[in-house]
Amino acid sequence: MAPRVLLPDQRCEVWTASAATGARELVFSTGELLVEAPNWTHDGAALILNGAGSLWRLDLGTGSLGEVPVSGIPDLNNDHVLAPGGLIYLSASDGHIYRAALQGGPATRITADDGVFRFLHGVSxxxxxxxxxxxxxxxxxxxGRIMTMPAGGGASAFVDVGRGHSDGPEYSPDGEWLYFNTEAFSGRAGRAQLARVRPGASGLERLIESGAVDWFPHLSPDGRFACYLRFPPGTKGHPADLPVEIIAVSTEDWTVPLHTWTLFGGQGTLNVNSWSPDSARFAYVAYPVECSAARPAR
Known part of the structure; x- marks a missing residue:
């Protein structure tokens, strides 16, 4: 699959938002490059994104975007996570997972040739x-099935959460849970809902029941807040370029939104955990089209 590119008259905008206050800030905008899936670095200084098959670093102090020189890996897709010790794990277009240093350098493949395509979302x-x-x-x-594996490579374990597609597995800050979205509760496509389960496949819980299609729950590092992406009812998968909502909640009550932001986006907007290390803000990407009636609220 070729890397995504911007549509005619489309822009790529990187925003940060506060779950506590609802305040937002536009931190980067371009009509030249489509970037996706921000991670916030552990020092709070930058966002890590993918675009044009490569890895990019957006310095939040200067607003400058620069390519991270990772070698020995095919084009990246939209899934990457930061790990302790200055490491990043990356999903690539060949369906494998790679490990590299966050500052760049050669990447090491850690998955076997077994015919499985892998889309990485969480690190313990x-x-x-x-x-x-x-x-x-x-x-x-x-x-899609929820799987876990040793970060150094080795055999994977299947986390059984029921039938239907599941996606976006991400560890809670204490490592006790995997948060994800699944069609298991309905058994049909276009009905993804948010859930959590113990990594050993016990204690499955539905977090919220909605008439929409909810994807990619992300918890703040302190565990107090979460954000997720809501697609229109009946949406299958997590496609690009349609009106969506980002919803912020308190993890004490997922049923009551603290704030809701409407924008034009979907794929690439909120694929991976993008919370700041102090839990004050999270980052997301919007893709407004100038001639579209579905421009994001300003």
Missing amino acids: PDGQELAYVGIEAGNSGNP
């Missing part, structure tokens, strides 16, 4: 385990 707080979505035989028609 101690950096010892990864959580990803596995699609067997590389066939996008097969449902």
Whole structure:
């Protein structure tokens, strides 16, 4: 799959938002490059994104965007996570997971050639385990399954959460839970809902029941807040370029939104955890089209 590019008259905008106050800030805007899936660095100084098959660093102090020189890896897709010790784990277009230093350099593949396509979403707080979505035989028609594996490589374990596609597995800050979205509660496409489960596949809980399609729950590092992406009812998968909502909640009550932001986006907007290390803000990406009636609220 080729890296995404901007549509005619489309811009790529990187924003930060506060779950506590609802305040937002536009930190980067371009009509030249489509970037996706921000991670916030552990020192709070930058955002890490992918775009044009490469890895990029957005310095929040200067607003400058520069490519991270990672070598020995195919084009990146939209899934990457930061780990302790200055490491980054990356999903690539060949369906494998790679490990590299965050400042760049050669990447090391850590997954085997077994026909499974992997989309990485989570790293445990101690950096010892990864959580990803596995699609067997590389066939996008097969449902995604929640999997875990040692961060150093090795055998994967299947986390059974029921039938239907599941996506976005991410560890809670204490490492006790995996948060994700799943179609298991309805058994049909276009009905993703938010849930959590113990990494050992016990204690499955539905977090919220809505008439919409909810994806990618992300918890703040202090565990107090979460944000997630809401697609229109009936949306299958997490496509690009449509009106969506980002919803922030308190983890004490997922049913009551603290703030809701409407924008034009979807794929690439909020694929991976993008909370700041102090839990004050999270980052997301909007893709407004000048001639579209569905421009994000300003």
